[in-house]
Amino acid sequence: MLARTLRAGRARPFATMGLRVASSGTDGSSEGNQRTLGLAQRIRVYGELSKFRLSSLVVATTGAGFLAAGAPVDVPTMAAACVGTALCAGSASTFNHIIERDYDVLMNRTRLRPLPSGAVTPTEALGFGVGMGAAGTSLLLAGTNPVVTVLGAANIALYAGAYTYSKRRTELNTWIGAFVGAVPPVMGWAAATGGNLVSAEPLALGTLLFLWQFPHFFSLSWMHREDYARGGFQMVAVNDPSGSRTAGLITEYSVYLAALPIICSATGLTGSMFAVEGMAASSYLLLLAHRFRQNHSNANARRIFLCSLWYLPLLLTGFVLHNKNWDADVNENHDDSFLAVARTEGKGSDETTGSTEAIMTRTKEALKGLCVHEVLVAQPSLKSPHLCAKVAVDGGVEGIEHGVAAASAAAAAVAVAALSTPPIVQNGKE
Numbered sequence: 001m002l003a004r005t006l007r008a009g010r011a012r013p014f015a016t017m018g019l020r021v022a023s024s025g026t027d028g029s030s031e032g033n034q035r036t037l038g039l040a041q042r043i044r045v046y047g048e049l050s051k052f053r054l055s056s057l058v059v060a061t062t063g064a065g066f067l068a069a070g071a072p073v074d075v076p077t078m079a080a081a082c083v084g085t086a087l088c089a090g091s092a093s094t095f096n097h098i099i100e101r102d103y104d105v106l107m108n109r110t111r112l113r114p115l116p117s118g119a120v121t122p123t124e125a126l127g128f129g130v131g132m133g134a135a136g137t138s139l140l141l142a143g144t145n146p147v148v149t150v151l152g153a154a155n156i157a158l159y160a161g162a163y164t165y166s167k168r169r170t171e172l173n174t175w176i177g178a179f180v181g182a183v184p185p186v187m188g189w190a191a192a193t194g195g196n197l198v199s200a201e202p203l204a205l206g207t208l209l210f211l212w213q214f215p216h217f218f219s220l221s222w223m224h225r226e227d228y229a230r231g232g233f234q235m236v237a238v239n240d241p242s243g244s245r246t247a248g249l250i251t252e253y254s255v256y257l258a259a260l261p262i263i264c265s266a267t268g269l270t271g272s273m274f275a276v277e278g279m280a281a282s283s284y285l286l287l288l289a290h291r292f293r294q295n296h297s298n299a300n301a302r303r304i305f306l307c308s309l310w311y312l313p314l315l316l317t318g319f320v321l322h323n324k325n326w327d328a329d330v331n332e333n334h335d336d337s338f339l340a341v342a343r344t345e346g347k348g349s350d351e352t353t354g355s356t357e358a359i360m361t362r363t364k365e366a367l368k369g370l371c372v373h374e375v376l377v378a379q380p381s382l383k384s385p386h387l388c389a390k391v392a393v394d395g396g397v398e399g400i401e402h403g404v405a406a407a408s409a410a411a412a413a414v415a416v417a418a419l420s421t422p423p424i425v426q427n428g429k430e
Helices: 030-035 039-050 052-067 075-099 122-143 146-166 173-192 200-223 225-231 244-266 272-294 298-322 328-333 338-344 350-368 372-377 389-394 397-420
Strands: none
Touching: 039 052, 039 075, 039 122, 052 075, 052 173, 052 200, 052 298, 075 122, 075 146, 075 173, 122 146, 146 173, 173 200, 200 225, 200 244, 200 272, 200 298, 244 272, 244 298, 272 298
């Protein structure tokens, strides 16, 4: 499902790039195109095949998983994990293009992709996909560890196999695709920790990616429901004429997302500010979900989709910055843990690692100057814990109970309002 990320608009028409269509060959095949492709045009075509914007998201989520393990940061290993995972994602996307080329031509938003438009042949696309997959898994094996390599190869098979196969057969394809999208941050964590997956951090990050994809994709698929119907894809929105199921699912998974930062903070995975920031972002998402329940318009769906584009990087950044693995005291007190053992086996230079840690430290210090609770803490005259949620949580057991209860009450209030208000079924368009 992440293959559709950041693709609310139509594909760029290759015909405007000076490319010949399939019929330009003397034998009627698309091989005739290949003589007209310049280097820049070929790069653009391959970027479309591999879904470059999807790969950029994969790099970000893999990097977040790696950084969540804390210091020291082995930059060469992190680079191998991010690039290798992106190559695997590009390979899977290319195979998806090949399998769905006959259906993509039926949809307005996909009919101008490289294969339906005749910019490349299926044979060339297959070679490109195999090459990317081989390069990605080889880089993961050489630069990280076997666990990450297996996850990368398995995700290619799951995306190009089970997910692509299920799209025209069952609505469950969305849940299968969400699982595929949840794997990259887990791969990043596994690369940083020597392959150890028995930890709460990769579970939390994977859960964040899994849950996020439902508001993101259900809103997108609602806007393009007629297109998906033309292609014969079994999406919830296609089989939901009233829009009530789509709205209910968006609200449901938005509530789950709102609870996740609170759980992470309450269990000690992150600092309490992650709960505060997460609730602020989730409250807005829940508000948009509530409006979509009231009016199932394309405009309201688009607002949810646009919100999802900044929501994910915001929460990923918050998780990394407020993660307890970046706490100096935690690192010093757990030198005998598997994290410390895994980090001592890193292959990055001390100079590079030090510079990465310095960047993280400077970033956190700079953000403190913009944070309300840090400003309050800096004022000695402000002693009351209720002035700031973070101060309240840091104040001890009573502060923890007060902060968590307040955040939970706020989440419950917004969730109840979103779930209890009777929807007004309107299928209006922009």
